[in-house]
Amino acid sequence: MEELLEKLDTYRKEIIGTEISGADAAEAYRIRFLGTKGIVKNLFQEMKNVPAERKKEFGQILNEFKQLAESKYDEVKPNAQRPTPNANQMDWSLPGDPISIGTRHPISIVRNRIVQIFGRLGFSVAEGPEIEDDWHNFTALNLPEDHPARDMQDTFYIHKNPDWLLRTHTSSVQARVMEKQKPPIRIICPGRVYRNETISARAHCFFTQCEGLYVDENVSFADLKQTLYFFVQEMFGKSVKIRFRPSYFPFTEPSAEMDISCLICGGSGCNVCKHTGWVEILGSGMVHPKMLQNFGIDPNKYTGFAFGMGVERICQLKYRINDLRLYSQNDLRFLKQFVSAT
Ligand code: 2U9
Numbered sequence: 259m260e261e262l263l264e265k266l267d268t269y270r271k272e273i274i275g276t277e278i279s280g281a282d283a284a285e286a287y288r289i290r291f292l293g294t295k296g297i298v299k300n301l302f303q304e305m306k307n308v309p310a311e312r313k314k315e316f317g318q319i320l321n322e323f324k325q326l327a328e329s330k331y332d333e334v335k336p337n338a339q340r341p342t343p344n345a346n347q348m349d350w351s352l353p354g355d356p357i358s359i360g361t362r363h364p365i366s367i368v369r370n371r372i373v374q375i376f377g378r379l380g381f382s383v384a385e386g387p388e389i390e391d392d393w394h395n396f397t398a399l400n401l402p403e404d405h406p407a408r409d410m411q412d413t414f415y416i417h418k419n420p421d422w423l424l425r426t427h428t429s430s431v432q433a434r435v436m437e438k439q440k441p442p443i444r445i446i447c448p449g450r451v452y453r454n455e456t457i458s459a460r461a462h463c464f465f466t467q468c469e470g471l472y473v474d475e476n477v478s479f480a481d482l483k484q485t486l487y488f489f490v491q492e493m494f495g496k497s498v499k500i501r502f503r504p505s506y507f508p509f510t511e512p513s514a515e516m517d518i519s520c521l522i523c524g525g526s527g528c529n530v531c532k533h534t535g536w537v538e539i540l541g542s543g544m545v546h547p548k549m550l551q552n553f554g555i556d557p558n559k560y561t562g563f564a565f566g567m568g569v570e571r572i573c574q575l576k577y578r579i580n581d582l583r584l585y586s587q588n589d590l591r592f593l594k595q596f597v598s599a600t
Pocket of ligand 1: 399509
């Protein structure tokens with residue numbers, strides 16, 4: 259033990275007294291003291307020969323010695339690894355290290371474009387919570403208690419009584435705006451919605467909706483048609499045609515689905531449009547008078563139109579994406595293809 263302590267003392271003096279300059283000397287020091295067969299390692303191996311009653315004392319001394327050896331190396335290491343070049347040795351004209359800036363997600367690109375197009379028509383963006391209560395997601399929107407959308411199998415419920423759930427559509431945002439704001443109301447509501455679906459190429463348990471609402475005096479179905487026609491022309495190009503088919507939504511009456519002429523075949527028929535020449539892109543209608551009443555808006559004075567679309571669907575048509583799962587797999591080979599899209 260005494261012999262060991264003497265050895266330690268000699269090494270301690272060596273460390274304190276040694277001047278280390280340059281990368282080679284620093285490396286030699288590291289190998290001698292801190293290497294896998296170095297002095298520190300060897301001294302720790304001597305522990306087994308120390309009598310049991312002095313193990314604690316020797317352990318402490320050894321740890322302090324190890325810290326001394328390491329801190330000496332830390333002092334000289336930066337210089338050893340990165341010698342500071344003097345200004346004359348620097349080539350200031352060399353290009354910098356490239357910074358990887360990533361790309362916008364295709365859904366963000368399309369959502370921003372939708373917001374921009376409707377922004378030009380005076381629609382502003384409204385947002386709301388993704389965890390909703392029953393009233394704003396269902397009851398206020400003409401979806402009575404026995405409606406199939408309320409089924410546990412279709413909706414992710416979070417809490418019972420009070421009923422909280424993941425919103426199944428962004429219509430709850432319109433409901434919240436109508437609650438607070440009197441007409442004129444001209445909003446679009448982009449955001450994520452959730453449905454209890456089995457994930458496949460054509461369905462997902464979450465997706466992005468963008469719904470719109472316009473309530474004012476004298477708003478007509480002609481306004482609805484022209485607004486949506488303007489939107490698809492801006493989104494897909496001037497040559498696109500539209501058609502409306504009667505439909506049903508609980509919040510609107512009359513309701514209609516809107517198709518656009520197939521972007522792939524121009525209307526002559528192909529696999530994408532299932533040889534019909536048309537593809538469905540959104541749902542729409544005149545706001546049901548009962549809805550206006552629900553929010554204290556006089557249906558004899560005000561009318562309105564509303565519409566809703568899946569951003570993934572618009573993106574699918576614009577960029578020809580054939581599998582919904584691609585949007586959420588974070589595969590860089592997919593995402594990097596949108597580097598130049600705006
Ligand atoms: C209020 C008033 C009116 C919202 C509307 C649609 C038509 C619609 C879906 C179709 C497929 C979107 O992508 S999708 O899931 N939606 O077609 N949504 S009218 O009407 C409202 C909502 C709230 C207060």
